[in-house]
Amino acid sequence: MALNLENILLVDDDVHILELLQRHLQTLNYHTYKAVSVKEAIAILQDKTIDLLITDLKMPGVDGLELVKYVSEHFPSMPKLVVTGYPSIDGALEVMKSGVTEYVTKPFTKEELKTAVKKALDSRPKSLSNSQANTVSSTESSGLIGQSDAIKKVIDIINRVKNNKATVFITGESGTGKELVARSIHYSGKFSKAPFIAVNCGAIPENLLESELFGYAKGAFTGAEANRDGFFQAAQQGTIFLDEIGNASLATQARLLRVLQEKEVTRVGSQKVEPVDVRVVAATNVNLKELIAKGTFREDLYYRLTVVEVAVPPLKERKEDIALLANKFLQKYAVEFKDTRMAMAPGVIEALERYDWPGNIRELENVIQRAVIMSDKEVTIADLPDQLKYHIEFPEVEEAFLPLKTVEKEYILKVLQATNNNKSKAAKILQIDRKTLSEKIK
Known part of the structure:
Protein backbone atom coordinates (compact mmCIF):
# COMPACT_ATOMS: atom_id res chain seq x y z
CA MET A 1 0.00 0.00 0.00
CA ALA A 2 1.35 3.41 -0.95
CA LEU A 3 2.29 5.87 1.78
CA ASN A 4 0.39 9.12 2.25
CA LEU A 5 2.03 12.32 1.12
CA GLU A 6 2.42 13.66 4.68
CA ASN A 7 5.83 13.51 6.34
CA ILE A 8 5.72 13.36 10.15
CA LEU A 9 8.66 14.17 12.42
CA LEU A 10 8.72 12.23 15.72
CA VAL A 11 10.78 13.64 18.59
CA ASP A 12 11.28 11.77 21.88
CA ASP A 13 14.33 10.82 23.93
CA ASP A 14 12.73 7.40 24.59
CA VAL A 15 13.58 5.19 21.60
CA HIS A 16 10.85 2.71 22.54
CA ILE A 17 8.18 5.42 22.26
CA LEU A 18 9.69 6.49 18.94
CA GLU A 19 9.46 2.96 17.57
CA LEU A 20 5.88 2.59 18.85
CA LEU A 21 4.83 5.86 17.21
CA GLN A 22 6.58 4.91 14.00
CA ARG A 23 4.86 1.49 13.82
CA HIS A 24 1.42 3.00 14.45
CA LEU A 25 1.90 5.76 11.88
CA GLN A 26 3.35 3.46 9.24
CA THR A 27 0.28 1.22 9.51
CA LEU A 28 -1.73 4.40 8.87
CA ASN A 29 0.37 4.97 5.73
CA TYR A 30 2.37 7.98 6.94
CA HIS A 31 6.07 8.54 6.25
CA THR A 32 8.06 9.29 9.40
CA TYR A 33 11.37 10.76 10.52
CA LYS A 34 12.76 10.17 14.03
CA ALA A 35 14.85 12.37 16.33
CA VAL A 36 15.98 11.70 19.91
CA SER A 37 16.79 15.35 20.72
CA VAL A 38 15.67 18.87 19.82
CA LYS A 39 19.00 19.55 18.13
CA GLU A 40 18.58 16.52 15.87
CA ALA A 41 14.95 17.53 15.17
CA ILE A 42 15.97 21.03 14.03
CA ALA A 43 18.55 19.53 11.66
CA ILE A 44 15.81 17.37 10.08
CA LEU A 45 13.40 20.32 9.88
CA GLN A 46 15.98 22.37 8.01
CA ASP A 47 16.74 19.55 5.59
CA LYS A 48 13.37 17.85 4.99
CA THR A 49 9.82 18.89 4.18
CA ILE A 50 7.77 18.08 7.28
CA ASP A 51 3.97 18.25 7.44
CA LEU A 52 3.44 17.49 11.15
CA LEU A 53 5.58 17.62 14.27
CA ILE A 54 4.90 15.11 17.07
CA THR A 55 7.07 15.76 20.11
CA ASP A 56 7.43 14.84 23.76
CA LEU A 57 7.71 17.70 26.27
CA LYS A 58 10.06 16.36 28.93
CA MET A 59 13.48 15.75 27.41
CA PRO A 60 16.98 16.29 28.80
CA GLY A 61 18.78 19.48 27.83
CA VAL A 62 16.43 21.47 25.60
CA ASP A 63 12.82 20.39 26.10
CA GLY A 64 9.96 19.90 23.65
CA LEU A 65 8.27 23.19 24.51
CA GLU A 66 11.30 25.06 23.17
CA LEU A 67 11.01 23.05 19.96
CA VAL A 68 7.31 23.93 19.70
CA LYS A 69 8.12 27.65 20.03
CA TYR A 70 10.87 27.32 17.42
CA VAL A 71 8.59 25.58 14.91
CA SER A 72 5.76 28.05 15.57
CA GLU A 73 7.88 30.87 14.19
CA HIS A 74 10.19 29.20 11.67
CA PHE A 75 7.45 26.93 10.25
CA PRO A 76 4.21 28.73 11.27
CA SER A 77 1.92 26.68 9.02
CA MET A 78 3.15 23.34 10.42
CA PRO A 79 0.70 21.72 12.90
CA LYS A 80 2.19 20.49 16.17
CA LEU A 81 1.05 17.55 18.29
CA VAL A 82 2.41 17.02 21.82
CA VAL A 83 2.59 13.54 23.30
CA THR A 84 3.66 13.52 26.94
CA GLY A 85 3.58 11.36 30.03
CA TYR A 86 3.45 14.41 32.35
CA PRO A 87 -0.01 15.93 31.84
CA SER A 88 -1.07 18.98 33.83
CA ILE A 89 -3.49 21.83 33.40
CA ASP A 90 -0.70 24.42 33.49
CA GLY A 91 1.36 22.43 31.02
CA ALA A 92 -1.56 22.02 28.65
CA LEU A 93 -2.29 25.74 28.74
CA GLU A 94 1.33 26.65 28.10
CA VAL A 95 1.72 24.38 25.08
CA MET A 96 -1.60 25.49 23.63
CA LYS A 97 -0.47 29.11 23.93
CA SER A 98 2.66 28.16 22.02
CA GLY A 99 0.59 27.08 19.02
CA VAL A 100 0.14 23.35 19.64
CA THR A 101 -2.75 21.88 17.63
CA GLU A 102 -3.31 18.68 19.62
CA TYR A 103 -2.31 17.35 23.05
CA VAL A 104 -2.19 13.59 23.78
CA THR A 105 -1.07 11.93 27.04
CA LYS A 106 0.73 8.62 27.49
CA PRO A 107 -0.30 5.85 27.43
CA PHE A 108 -2.38 6.27 24.28
CA THR A 109 -4.11 3.88 21.92
CA LYS A 110 -3.53 3.61 18.22
CA GLU A 111 -7.03 5.01 17.66
CA GLU A 112 -6.36 8.03 19.89
CA LEU A 113 -3.15 8.73 18.00
CA LYS A 114 -4.93 8.34 14.65
CA THR A 115 -7.64 10.81 15.65
CA ALA A 116 -5.17 13.37 16.99
CA VAL A 117 -2.95 13.15 13.89
CA LYS A 118 -5.95 13.55 11.57
CA LYS A 119 -7.20 16.60 13.48
CA ALA A 120 -3.74 18.15 13.44
CA LEU A 121 -3.27 17.59 9.70
CA ASP A 122 -6.78 18.84 8.95
CA SER A 123 -6.28 22.01 10.96
CA ARG A 124 -6.02 25.32 9.19
CA PRO A 125 -4.32 28.59 10.26
CA LYS A 126 -6.42 30.63 12.64
CA SER A 127 -8.07 33.82 11.43
CA LEU A 128 -5.79 36.78 11.55
CA SER A 129 -6.35 40.11 13.23
CA ASN A 130 -4.64 43.40 13.71
CA SER A 131 -5.83 44.05 17.23
CA GLN A 132 -2.34 44.22 18.71
CA ALA A 133 -1.52 47.59 17.19
CA ASN A 134 -5.02 49.06 17.30
CA THR A 135 -5.48 48.75 21.07
CA VAL A 136 -2.42 50.78 22.06
CA SER A 137 -2.68 54.47 22.84
CA SER A 138 0.08 56.75 21.60
CA THR A 139 1.80 60.04 22.20
CA GLU A 140 2.74 61.74 18.94
CA SER A 141 4.70 64.94 18.34
CA SER A 142 5.58 66.04 14.79
CA GLY A 143 6.25 62.49 13.62
CA LEU A 144 7.67 61.16 16.92
CA ILE A 145 5.55 58.20 17.97
CA GLY A 146 5.62 56.48 21.34
CA GLN A 147 4.05 55.88 24.71
CA SER A 148 7.19 54.85 26.64
CA ASP A 149 8.60 56.97 29.44
CA ALA A 150 11.86 57.28 27.48
CA ILE A 151 10.25 58.92 24.45
CA LYS A 152 7.97 61.08 26.63
CA LYS A 153 11.11 62.61 28.18
CA VAL A 154 12.37 63.48 24.70
CA ILE A 155 9.02 65.04 23.76
CA ASP A 156 9.04 67.05 27.01
CA ILE A 157 12.42 68.59 26.11
CA ILE A 158 11.18 69.33 22.58
CA ASN A 159 8.21 71.22 24.03
CA ARG A 160 10.54 73.28 26.23
CA VAL A 161 12.91 74.38 23.44
CA LYS A 162 10.65 74.56 20.37
CA ASN A 163 9.81 78.27 20.77
CA ASN A 164 13.33 79.58 21.50
CA LYS A 165 16.61 79.36 19.65
CA ALA A 166 18.75 77.71 22.29
CA THR A 167 21.43 75.44 20.82
CA VAL A 168 20.38 71.79 21.13
CA PHE A 169 22.69 68.77 21.12
CA ILE A 170 21.17 65.36 20.26
CA THR A 171 22.90 62.08 21.08
CA GLY A 172 21.89 58.54 20.30
CA GLU A 173 22.82 55.38 18.45
CA SER A 174 22.65 55.24 14.68
CA GLY A 175 19.07 54.74 13.47
CA THR A 176 17.32 56.07 16.60
CA GLY A 177 15.77 59.07 14.80
CA LYS A 178 18.01 62.00 15.76
CA GLU A 179 17.08 63.97 12.64
CA LEU A 180 13.39 63.34 13.36
CA VAL A 181 13.90 64.89 16.81
CA ALA A 182 15.58 67.91 15.20
CA ARG A 183 12.69 68.29 12.75
CA SER A 184 10.21 68.02 15.62
CA ILE A 185 11.97 70.84 17.46
CA HIS A 186 11.71 73.04 14.37
CA TYR A 187 8.29 72.22 12.98
CA SER A 188 6.40 72.09 16.28
CA GLY A 189 7.43 75.62 17.29
CA LYS A 190 6.75 79.19 16.21
CA PHE A 191 9.69 79.19 13.75
CA SER A 192 8.20 76.35 11.68
CA LYS A 193 7.59 78.57 8.62
CA ALA A 194 11.29 79.38 8.38
CA PRO A 195 13.75 77.03 6.61
CA PHE A 196 14.99 73.77 8.13
CA ILE A 197 18.36 72.81 6.64
CA ALA A 198 19.85 69.37 7.40
CA VAL A 199 23.60 68.90 6.86
CA ASN A 200 25.41 65.58 7.18
CA CYS A 201 28.92 66.66 8.16
CA GLY A 202 30.22 63.14 7.55
CA ALA A 203 28.96 63.03 3.95
CA ILE A 204 30.70 66.22 2.76
CA PRO A 205 34.45 66.04 1.94
CA GLU A 206 36.51 67.93 4.52
CA ASN A 207 37.92 70.38 1.95
CA LEU A 208 34.39 71.36 0.88
CA LEU A 209 32.63 71.45 4.26
CA GLU A 210 33.56 75.07 5.11
CA SER A 211 32.40 76.46 1.76
CA GLU A 212 29.19 74.42 1.97
CA LEU A 213 28.43 75.65 5.49
CA PHE A 214 29.42 79.31 5.18
CA GLY A 215 29.31 79.96 1.43
CA TYR A 216 32.12 81.40 -0.71
CA ALA A 217 32.98 84.59 -2.51
CA LYS A 218 33.58 84.98 -6.22
CA GLY A 219 37.15 83.93 -7.06
CA ALA A 220 37.72 82.17 -3.75
CA PHE A 221 38.95 79.09 -5.67
CA THR A 222 38.92 77.68 -9.17
CA GLY A 223 35.34 77.39 -10.36
CA ALA A 224 33.96 80.00 -7.91
CA GLU A 225 32.47 82.23 -10.60
CA ALA A 226 30.01 84.04 -8.31
CA ASN A 227 29.14 84.53 -4.67
CA ARG A 228 27.25 81.60 -3.22
CA ASP A 229 25.32 81.27 0.02
CA GLY A 230 26.14 78.44 2.38
CA PHE A 231 23.82 76.36 4.52
CA PHE A 232 23.89 78.93 7.34
CA GLN A 233 22.67 81.70 5.03
CA ALA A 234 20.01 79.36 3.61
CA ALA A 235 18.73 78.61 7.13
CA GLN A 236 18.33 82.30 8.02
CA GLN A 237 15.71 82.77 10.81
CA GLY A 238 15.23 79.01 10.87
CA THR A 239 17.12 75.90 11.99
CA ILE A 240 20.30 74.28 10.75
CA PHE A 241 20.80 70.65 11.76
CA LEU A 242 24.45 69.53 11.85
CA ASP A 243 24.45 65.75 11.91
CA GLU A 244 27.64 63.77 12.66
CA ILE A 245 29.26 66.94 14.01
CA GLY A 246 32.17 64.87 15.32
CA ASN A 247 33.45 64.50 11.74
CA ALA A 248 34.07 68.24 11.28
CA SER A 249 37.74 69.27 11.04
CA LEU A 250 39.36 71.43 13.72
CA ALA A 251 39.41 74.38 11.29
CA THR A 252 35.67 74.01 10.64
CA GLN A 253 35.07 73.65 14.38
CA ALA A 254 36.84 76.99 14.99
CA ARG A 255 34.56 78.74 12.51
CA LEU A 256 31.48 77.06 13.99
CA LEU A 257 32.51 78.31 17.42
CA ARG A 258 32.62 81.88 16.08
CA VAL A 259 29.16 81.49 14.53
CA LEU A 260 27.74 80.36 17.88
CA GLN A 261 29.52 83.10 19.82
CA GLU A 262 29.13 86.08 17.50
CA LYS A 263 26.06 85.08 15.43
CA GLU A 264 27.93 85.88 12.22
CA VAL A 265 29.63 84.05 9.35
CA THR A 266 32.38 84.84 6.86
CA ARG A 267 32.31 83.35 3.38
CA VAL A 268 35.37 81.43 2.20
CA GLY A 269 37.55 83.88 0.29
CA SER A 270 35.92 86.96 1.80
CA GLN A 271 36.68 89.33 4.68
CA LYS A 272 33.13 90.58 5.00
CA VAL A 273 31.22 89.50 8.10
CA GLU A 274 27.53 88.65 7.67
CA PRO A 275 25.10 88.36 10.61
CA VAL A 276 22.98 85.23 10.85
CA ASP A 277 19.89 84.48 12.90
CA VAL A 278 19.89 80.69 13.05
CA ARG A 279 19.07 78.04 15.64
CA VAL A 280 21.78 75.35 15.66
CA VAL A 281 20.86 71.73 16.41
CA ALA A 282 23.79 69.28 16.33
CA ALA A 283 23.85 65.51 16.64
CA THR A 284 26.30 62.65 16.93
CA ASN A 285 26.38 58.92 17.58
CA VAL A 286 29.92 59.04 19.01
CA ASN A 287 31.22 60.18 22.38
CA LEU A 288 32.54 63.73 21.89
CA LYS A 289 34.29 63.67 25.27
CA GLU A 290 36.47 60.84 24.00
CA LEU A 291 37.27 62.91 20.89
CA ILE A 292 38.14 65.86 23.16
CA ALA A 293 40.56 63.62 25.10
CA LYS A 294 42.17 62.61 21.78
CA GLY A 295 42.47 66.24 20.71
CA THR A 296 40.21 65.90 17.67
CA PHE A 297 37.29 67.96 19.00
CA ARG A 298 37.34 71.37 20.63
CA GLU A 299 36.20 71.42 24.24
CA ASP A 300 34.96 75.04 24.01
CA LEU A 301 32.77 74.13 21.00
CA TYR A 302 31.39 71.13 22.91
CA TYR A 303 30.08 73.38 25.69
CA ARG A 304 28.63 75.83 23.18
CA LEU A 305 26.74 73.00 21.47
CA THR A 306 25.42 71.31 24.62
CA VAL A 307 23.28 74.10 26.03
CA VAL A 308 20.33 71.68 25.94
CA GLU A 309 21.01 67.96 25.54
CA VAL A 310 18.57 65.37 24.20
CA ALA A 311 19.46 61.69 24.56
CA VAL A 312 17.40 59.65 22.10
CA PRO A 313 16.91 56.14 23.58
CA PRO A 314 17.69 53.02 21.53
CA LEU A 315 14.68 50.98 20.45
CA LYS A 316 15.53 48.15 22.88
CA LYS A 389 12.07 34.26 14.96
CA TYR A 390 12.35 32.08 18.05
CA HIS A 391 15.84 30.72 18.69
CA ILE A 392 16.97 27.88 20.91
CA GLU A 393 20.13 28.20 22.96
CA PHE A 394 21.81 24.81 23.32
CA PRO A 395 23.85 24.33 26.50
CA GLU A 396 27.57 24.18 25.90
CA VAL A 397 29.11 20.76 26.42
CA GLU A 398 32.39 21.01 28.29
CA GLU A 399 35.19 19.11 26.60
CA ALA A 400 37.01 16.66 28.86
CA PHE A 401 40.78 17.25 28.70
CA LEU A 402 43.03 14.27 29.39
CA PRO A 403 46.69 14.07 30.48
CA LEU A 404 49.19 13.75 27.63
CA LYS A 405 50.31 10.32 28.84
CA THR A 406 46.75 9.02 28.71
CA VAL A 407 46.22 10.33 25.18
CA GLU A 408 49.56 8.87 24.07
CA LYS A 409 48.76 5.50 25.59
CA GLU A 410 45.32 5.34 23.97
CA TYR A 411 46.73 6.24 20.57
CA ILE A 412 49.59 3.70 20.75
CA LEU A 413 47.12 0.95 21.70
CA LYS A 414 44.89 2.01 18.80
CA VAL A 415 47.80 1.77 16.33
CA LEU A 416 48.91 -1.62 17.72
CA GLN A 417 45.38 -2.93 17.37
CA ALA A 418 45.20 -1.69 13.76
CA THR A 419 48.52 -3.44 12.94
CA ASN A 420 47.64 -6.70 14.75
CA ASN A 421 50.39 -5.94 17.32
CA ASN A 422 53.07 -5.74 14.63
CA LYS A 423 55.56 -3.51 16.44
CA SER A 424 57.60 -2.73 13.32
CA LYS A 425 54.54 -1.45 11.43
CA ALA A 426 53.29 0.40 14.49
CA ALA A 427 56.69 2.06 15.04
CA LYS A 428 56.73 3.16 11.40
CA ILE A 429 53.24 4.72 11.68
CA LEU A 430 54.17 6.42 14.95
CA GLN A 431 57.49 7.57 13.42
CA ILE A 432 59.52 6.27 16.35
CA ASP A 433 62.01 3.37 16.46
CA ARG A 434 60.99 -0.09 17.58
CA LYS A 435 63.06 0.14 20.80
CA THR A 436 61.27 3.34 21.90
CA LEU A 437 57.92 1.70 21.17
CA SER A 438 58.86 -1.34 23.28
CA GLU A 439 59.82 0.90 26.18
CA LYS A 440 56.52 2.76 25.97
CA ILE A 441 54.61 -0.53 25.90
CA LYS A 442 56.43 -1.65 29.07
Missing part, protein backbone atom coordinates in the same frame (compact mmCIF):
# COMPACT_ATOMS: atom_id res chain seq x y z
CA GLU A 317 14.86 50.62 25.73
CA ARG A 318 11.43 51.64 24.42
CA LYS A 319 9.86 48.35 23.40
CA GLU A 320 6.41 49.64 24.36
CA ASP A 321 6.63 51.76 21.20
CA ILE A 322 7.43 48.94 18.79
CA ALA A 323 3.78 48.08 18.05
CA LEU A 324 2.98 51.72 17.27
CA LEU A 325 6.04 52.19 15.06
CA ALA A 326 5.52 48.87 13.26
CA ASN A 327 1.89 49.69 12.52
CA LYS A 328 2.89 53.14 11.21
CA PHE A 329 5.44 51.60 8.83
CA LEU A 330 3.02 48.82 7.88
CA GLN A 331 0.35 51.24 6.69
CA LYS A 332 2.91 53.53 5.05
CA TYR A 333 4.37 50.79 2.87
CA ALA A 334 1.07 48.98 2.36
CA VAL A 335 -0.29 52.09 0.67
CA GLU A 336 2.97 52.66 -1.21
CA PHE A 337 3.45 49.12 -2.52
CA LYS A 338 -0.02 47.53 -2.37
CA ASP A 339 -2.33 50.57 -2.60
CA THR A 340 -4.31 49.25 0.37
CA ARG A 341 -4.21 48.80 4.15
CA MET A 342 -2.76 45.65 5.72
CA ALA A 343 -2.89 43.76 9.01
CA MET A 344 -0.43 41.84 11.17
CA ALA A 345 -0.99 38.21 12.11
CA PRO A 346 -1.03 37.18 15.79
CA GLY A 347 2.47 36.71 17.14
CA VAL A 348 4.20 39.21 14.83
CA ILE A 349 4.25 42.04 17.37
CA GLU A 350 5.51 39.63 20.06
CA ALA A 351 8.39 38.60 17.78
CA LEU A 352 9.23 42.24 17.06
CA GLU A 353 9.20 43.12 20.76
CA ARG A 354 11.45 40.18 21.65
CA TYR A 355 14.25 41.35 19.33
CA ASP A 356 16.87 43.88 20.54
CA TRP A 357 17.09 45.92 17.29
CA PRO A 358 20.78 46.83 17.04
CA GLY A 359 19.87 48.95 13.99
CA ASN A 360 17.08 50.67 15.97
CA ILE A 361 14.10 52.30 14.19
CA ARG A 362 15.86 52.24 10.83
CA GLU A 363 16.18 48.45 11.07
CA LEU A 364 12.54 48.07 12.16
CA GLU A 365 11.37 50.13 9.19
CA ASN A 366 13.51 48.02 6.85
CA VAL A 367 12.03 44.78 8.26
CA ILE A 368 8.43 45.99 7.90
CA GLN A 369 9.08 47.33 4.40
CA ARG A 370 10.46 43.97 3.28
CA ALA A 371 7.63 42.07 5.01
CA VAL A 372 5.00 44.15 3.18
CA ILE A 373 6.65 43.43 -0.16
CA MET A 374 6.89 39.69 0.55
CA SER A 375 3.36 39.26 1.98
CA ASP A 376 -0.16 39.36 0.55
CA LYS A 377 -3.00 40.76 2.67
CA GLU A 378 -1.25 40.55 6.02
CA VAL A 379 2.21 40.24 7.51
CA THR A 380 2.83 36.89 9.21
CA ILE A 381 5.70 35.38 11.19
CA ALA A 382 6.86 33.68 7.98
CA ASP A 383 7.47 37.12 6.41
CA LEU A 384 9.99 38.11 9.11
CA PRO A 385 13.74 37.43 8.80
CA ASP A 386 15.10 34.43 10.69
CA GLN A 387 16.93 36.52 13.30
CA LEU A 388 13.56 37.73 14.62
